[in-house]
Amino acid sequence: MVRDGVIRNYVVAGAVAAINYSEPVLTEDLDVLVSFDGPPSGLIDLTPQYRYLESRGYTRFEKEGVVIDGWPVQFLPVVDDQDLDAIASADVVAIDELRVPILSAIHVVLAAIRTGRSKDFLRIDQFLEERLVDLAALRAAISRFGLIDNWRTFLRKSGRDDPFAPSLIP
């Protein structure tokens, strides 16, 4: 899709990105963060991308994703600087001959902090508990991307002590 100009760039996100750093866990779909030409926008039309896939035989939808090689794939458009940085600072993993960009550990945690569902909080907790993320870099990134309120919510709901010194919470 990148080669054919349908998307500009992409990075594997969600639970599949998380297992690059953690032990394997069950997940039913594959999230892919995609960027397009032009600045991020709140209103995105994915029709060209789905038409492109349809023309290649990918016509089945499941769990709001188009099924590719048995995986429902959800395309999540870049919406802000955090997403742009996630693509720019992606790690790379090898799958057979392919080199696939995948969220860095910090961006796995940042995405979970921003989204803020119960399962996201469990993921943050796991990354902290197993020391899968660099705390100093995470602290700087939370501040940089304006996620301090989300971080406060995570600490309150999880009952965790703030791992940062000095604390980000005023």
Next chain:
Amino acid sequence: MSDPLVFTRETVLRRKAEARAERARRFSFAEKLEIVERLRERVRPFVQNRKARSAHTASD
């Protein structure tokens, strides 16, 4: 030497976290993806059962 059969809850949690981290390091991403695909195959009958039940409930 401390008795390995006497421990605190914190010790258990720490050991479990270490074991999870070890499992995380042991496999490559491609190997982990294969494990996830096998897990998905294993739970597929349960997922289909759940979908069938919710479709049945919706049609009631």
